[in-house]
Amino acid sequence: MLCSCSRWHIIHNLLSCFEFNREASTFLQSGKDRVGSTYKKSVYKQYSDSTYTREIPKPAWLGFLGPIIRAEVGDTITVHLKNFANRPHTVHPHGVFYKKDSEGSLYPDVSSQDHKKDDAVPPGGNHTYTWTVPEDHSPVADDPTCLTWVYHSHTDAPKDIASGLIGPLLTCKEALTGTSQRRHDVDLDFFLMFSVIDENLSWHLDENIALFCTDPESVDKEDEEFQVSNRMHGGSINGYVYGNLPEMTMCAGDHVAWHLFGMGSETDVHTAFFHGQTLTIRGHRSDVASLFPATFVTADMIPSSTGRWLLSCQVNNHLQGKAQSGICPKTPESSMNGTVRKYYIAAKEVQWNYGPSGLDQSTGKSLQEPGSSSEQFFKHSARRIGGTYWKAKYVEYTDSTFRVEKQRSEEETHLGILGPVIKAEVGDTVLVTFANKASWPFSIQPHGVLYGKKWEGTLYHDGFVAPERRWCLSWNGASVEPLHNFTYHWTVPQHVGPTANDPPCLTWMYSSAINPIQDTSSGLVGPLVICRPGTLNTSNKQKGIDKEFYLLFSVFDENLSWYLPANIKYYLRKEEAFVTKDESFKESNRMHGTFEIYCQTSNHYQSGMKARYSVSKCGKGAPAPDPQYEEVRTHYIMAQEVEWDYSPDRSWELEHHNISGQESYGNQFLSNENGLLGSKYKKAIYREYTDGTFRIPKNRTIDEEHLGILGPFIWAEVGDVLNIVFKNNATQAYSIHAHGVLERNDGQVEAAKPGDIVTYRWDVPERSGPGPNDFVCVSWVYYSMVDPVKDMYSGLIGPLKVCRKGALGSDGKRKGINREFALLFLVFDENQSWYLEENVKTYAHGNQSKINLQDEEFVESNKMHAINGKLYANLPGLTMHQGDRVNWYLLGMGQEIDVHTVHFHAETFTYRVRISC
Template sequence: MKLFFLSCLLVSCCCLAGAVNREYYIGIIETVWNYAPGNTNIVSGQLFAEEEQAGIFLKRGSHRIGSAYKKAVYTQYTNQLYDVIVDKPSWLGFLGPIIKGEVGDSIIIHLKNFASRSYTLHPHGVRYTKENEGAFYPDNTKDLQKRDDAVEPGGQYTYTWNVTEDQGPAKGDADCITRVYHSHIDAPRDVASGLVGPLIICRKDTMNKDSDRHFDAEFILMFSVMDENLSWYLEDNIRTYCSEPSKVDKDDEDFQESNKMHSINGYMYGYLPNLTMCVEDKVKWHLFGMGNEADIHSAYFHGQTLIERHHRVDTISLFPATFIDAVMIPRSPGEWLLSCQVNDHIEGGMQALFKVKDCRKSTTDHNESTKIRQYFIAAEEVIWNYGPSAVNHFTGRELITDSESHIFFEQSETRIGGSYKKAIYKEYTDGSFTEHKKRLAEEAHLGLLGPVIKAEVGDSIRVTFRNNASRPFSIQPHGVSYHKSDEGALYGAASRGTESPASHVSPGATFTYEWNVPEDVGPTDQDPDCLTWLYYSAVDAVRDTSSGLVGPLLVCRKGALLPSGKQKNVNMEFFLLATVFDENLSWYLDDNILMFTLNPNKIDKDDEDFQESNKMHSINGYMYGNQPGLEMCKGSVVSWHLMGLGSEVDIHGIYFSENTFVTKGTRRDTANLFPHTFLTAVMKPDSEGVFEVSCLTTDHYTGGMKQNYKVKQCHWWNVDLSMYLHEKTYYIAAVEVEWDYSPNRTWEFERHQYHEESPGNPFLNKDNKFIGSKYRKVVYREYTDQTFSTPKPRGEEQQHLEIQGPLLMSNIGDKIIVVFKNLASRPYSIHAHGVKTDSSVVAVTNPGETKMYVWKIPERSSSDRGDPHCIAWAYHSTVDIIKDTYSGLIGTLVVCHKHYLPSFHTKKKVQFALLFMVFDENESWYLDENIQTYSSNPHLVDKEDEEFLESNKMHAINGKVFGNLHGLTMHVGDEVSWYLMGMGNEVDIHTAHFHGHSFDYKVTGVYRADVFDLFPGTFQTVEMTPQNPGTWLLHCHVTDHIHAGMEATYMVLPKE
């Protein structure tokens, strides 16, 4: 079965030496779009009228718009008359037509605007000149070069883009890669109005009849919470669809929530049509995300696995402007669910069904397996204590009195405390379910996780499941193969028939699941020996997992496990589940209120403080250092199997202090996890002591998602013989300064002239109770010598660092000595990620004191086989890791391979270090001082006021907003390394997008992109050789962050 892209067949070709001009006639039209054109939830089989959750978004009313909205969409026409529309695949939804090109081609877009306001068309992943960019911002252009910036109603414009080698697929990429195009006058609002479409860029000679010649089917899906509150047509939609339009309050939170449409290509609750394929087809999926902070998506394909960037997956993480392509060869026929596994998004209807048909007589069932691995697992109700020692091991205080932890552990009239009734998976010795299988000492760390299920390629897994709980549960696995009759989730056509026993095991009942581990779900040649997955109960995926039903699953290469079940090449293995267990969503909330609160009648379940007290920021169900059993020997090989679960807040940067690990061929000390994503990380600890494993997302760190792991000297011969012969000394001080995030607002006002008022006003205007753009901060600054009398002036190449400390450079084998003087008014320190130190405790330097910090750079601080030559780490103060960082103490340390010295070839090497972070000044040590100094009426300030809190969140790149970051200057042909860094909180998902150029990044292979995803604890080197002179936009692609000023420009000058 071939699915040709009809939308491309009408491209006129002028062939010149193999290069093709691909012409498209595209109109922008206004139309009505229905996100769920029916009255039934196709996934659950229930009527929308009976589903409270779906009604929030779909029900029309006096103050509700419902499921249909006026939108603007890109539409393809056959020619310049714009009278005949070209058909497109029905599954594209409201996305624009598929635009495709091969390296060497030119793409010519004839755009005509039939809409009622100005729009443009701006592409990702092709080369364009200034007059073909289609993006409006202050870029030092005028006249003809500005005409592309806005196509007025009734107007026309022709854009010409070139598909160049440096924008096409890199060595590690597939033949065809995913990119997008969208309108870019006010990109967030234009996209929310509907103006976005797919752009597919291929290697030369790999397209066949306009589809990728190696595939039987191709699909393109956009996962996005379409925020209709941001649409230019909100007023129109209120007038048309609300029966009392004059009484609608656009600022009402419930009204706003009702307009956030959790959709795939504009369809919700299973309405996305015609995702059909055959068993054994080679299917290409192009996936991308768009939108805001809520747009963290875990796209989970039930019943199948895919290959994405040479790794085996069944869930793909997407963020605003993340572009992914993956390949699936479906083996199991049936109707399968494709769902975003983020809890809020499951409830919001971000789900579709794809059908795998048995078109040929299927090949024999590939289950010639020899070994059956048998497990006996029961769901049981227990009382689980998140802090069994009653102590916060990081402060030494009792959990109920400690300032950080008492919110979660206090038990009172209206608080549950730290113990909850939960349901967990427990292992038994046999099918009589009479004797629990005892956990070994090395399994003590598992906490509330179910037993570890392990299998090798070629095995079968047989799980006999007994439900000893009081409500129906199931077991649904990631990463293995199974028939529909063994699936632990119910949906689609099946939900309209009788309940299958696998997806709904009643209390007291037993069901035996059969799963297979064929070669095509096993690790790829670039994967570790064992892939980390999880299994969970999916009768109601949100409430069952919030209640505690989740466990780890390992799928290993053939021969990777010993007869005991341990991994061959590993000394210790640990399984960590990072999640904010939301007990408000547990089936047992009412039981817990009755059992543990002192006055159950007083409880208001909708009270925000009550809800917050039930959000347990835990690792394996433990908080504040209460997790037992994380002990290992120095020099041993430790395999960490990391798993994520939960909701939009579950953006985790799991940081292992004082050691590094390798994952996917790259060296890290922080692993980013999201709901239903998994990671295998291999570590060889080389320092003795007690270290921290914690989440760097600030609210999670404060909320208790931190534990201790212990490294012991088990063998006398395991000593470090590394020589650190090369010493480098830096003189660095902590200095208090007045910092201005926005010294000049000219760029901002020009950028946002289409707004009634600049979106920067809430952050930068002082009015009578806000602070404005200036704050007292503390920064790291370099000095010439130990007298600390002369600050070292910053050269032109360091000008862009702004708030960051000096850029520190080192090689393997270096010993870095930081002589640190604290010239500030409170205690601080300096400590780097990734380095080796002699003590697990970072010394505190009091005001006025000078101390020496020694960082060794062993092999394990440097790049691994899959990394670039130089990798970046952050350094910061650790006295109070959160407040110190928000107050301004952060910088970049770069570690290079020994032999990576600037060579004598003609290309000039240039480097830039960029920190993408929302500086939350409410968390700064200097907040009170800033209110007194900079607010016009300090006595009017209410520090708890929402508007005041928001006004102090500075969405900055290196501490500057709205184009105020300068010094990013390079020449055509330079070799540019960008060291990108993300830090911060739950809002700190940053998708850093470069206009005008793509860059290369390494994760074992070399890949190309023009957007890179950053989270708290992400440090990434990307490399670019600019070819395109001009002033180009560099910004975070997250909607709110664009409006809040996380934008800068970089300048490419003609070749020197």
């Protein structure tokens, strides 16, 4: 394998049915201070032998990804790396076993010099990496036959990957690949990386400015607009955006394996949507794959609908790539011998009130309460629209005349803005007659059913329209003009229905997709349910189910709605230009919504994504008898205020970057100079005591040292009662609320005022414990609920595990396990701590009067990217012995930036997917 440099070119928009748009030009057009679509990159290439003279070609659709490395259980992989690039690089793999001399990752690890040669192969140098695929690193029985992994350079992983040094790696069960390195169990396999590639991080940024900007001297690398232009927000697929990915061709009936992975930062949340087809992922039916940085998905597909189909990321600000399902001899379609289900649905314009009661139902206060988190969304003023907007909504009618609306039942009122529920069973045909009563062209595009190109409901160049045509044709239902009708024809063959591992019914959705971003932001979305045969009764309800609820959690961004100009003109009596450059106006139009339950993402919770639900007896016979609880386990826990140091030792950080403190990236978080606070903050933490006198703290053992800022590790078995005696020794009111247990508090978590002692009772019924497909223990979390956002960022959070009966020893440790670790991955936002002002007074070193709490640099410096409250390898206690059986309880909290994917170097682990609450 060779590491070399080359130019990478991304051409124009091949998907849009409209003229090249302004957003695409942001990333793709060059200029005096814009790089454009062509960048110098470093890439991996494969050669036939050590002379590095004959390159082995790879499929065009791999883009700048390196060659595919395939292996099966028992194999040894030998990679000879020759570095022809202009700086040190390596090859670091995921999913295989290696020793320290083949890790390919540069960081302080106290290794010998012989074991450091793999850490940075210099320009012109070479190194041989040896990896193996032992049984404990191979696919387990419930895994697909092959697992998707990657390899990449790891001298500075973010910069190396942004520069282009990454490729796919596949590990398979035994006897699935031969000497040709081709799989025997599938007809085709494709490897796709979804990533917002940030060229600002590339080692070649300065070279790219010099090569491709027409006036390099005019470039300000810190300019925000310049940086945005270098982030390929198309959500590039293998390094291509806007439909430039070379086509992937397959035949109807082929067995196709898709190996999908995401890389990047918190912006890299991708949902890969395969139009017109369905997939099986981990035994479950889907047509989308959710991808996060360093997550790897293996999906199986048997395409059945022929034609050119779109492959896209459904995240609003990521755009599209494309795939082709080739025009090959079509396999016979399954006969549809079920029910023909007809729906009559119109797009209708309505005035939608996001808070019709005028109250925040969780507090009882007005939504326009001064200073409340809801005020910015609901207060109507000269520069604020308030809580009511013109929107489009899917509305059901009784027949094709579209004269009589079908009234929603009391059970359906919770649907809110959602369209009517479309239901069908395997074998059914669904006919949806759509009338566009709105003032914009709209459509209906479904998930989870089979349809031909004529009924796809979305616009893009797919072979039906010549690329030189400015406008796409609307005969295929892709664009239904105002006052026009169109009937969509969908079918539900066996291969799109629930799998054996799925529940009886699968939840999907339908939406308008002429412009998927603006159409859905305008309100056009609805639920679609596909069930096994015989699941629905004559009333179209699921048998054996008393209540059904459909909940869409979405930040409706009214700034992206087709109706924004109309809303500004109608409610503000102003022209659009008057307010659209006002950032606070834009934020006021992002409606987080009022929904059943609440969203755990901190800023969504603060912005109103919460509501209540109630449970009534309803006279349905005698209730089930109360569970019998046998063991009462009592914990004495105090909230106490401490000085917390996120990074007491900077030696690892500085050695890793091989620079001084002032030059380190970590300096923006750890320096206490120039108006920054540094690494120390006042915080509140949970700590355990020996008894109810709260005089003697319970000292942590060596095994508990890793918990860091976390509270005590609370544990229970099914059938236990947890008695939590809580003393608040802090200066704010706090509480303890837990997930995964039955709290005996009538829905309200009692707060303890400073100095108070409150006792909480948590029952652990059968449903709190592991399910049939879970491990012996499952992980939960507890935290203060007085203000769940401020309380958590102040430090009050801890781990909880619930295990099967008899799984734990008297010390709370799981039997048969050598070590257990609980890790919280959280960006502690000290700007939202109760103690921010105190911390400024204490740690600003006399400069507090000069500190602007809204200053962007100051705000960023207070966001601590921590594991259990420690940065830069300062967390102690993560020690185990070779051969130990180890349980990891991984916890995530926070807000949108808290997208964390955990990578264990040199090790793999097994996990199981379960349903949480």
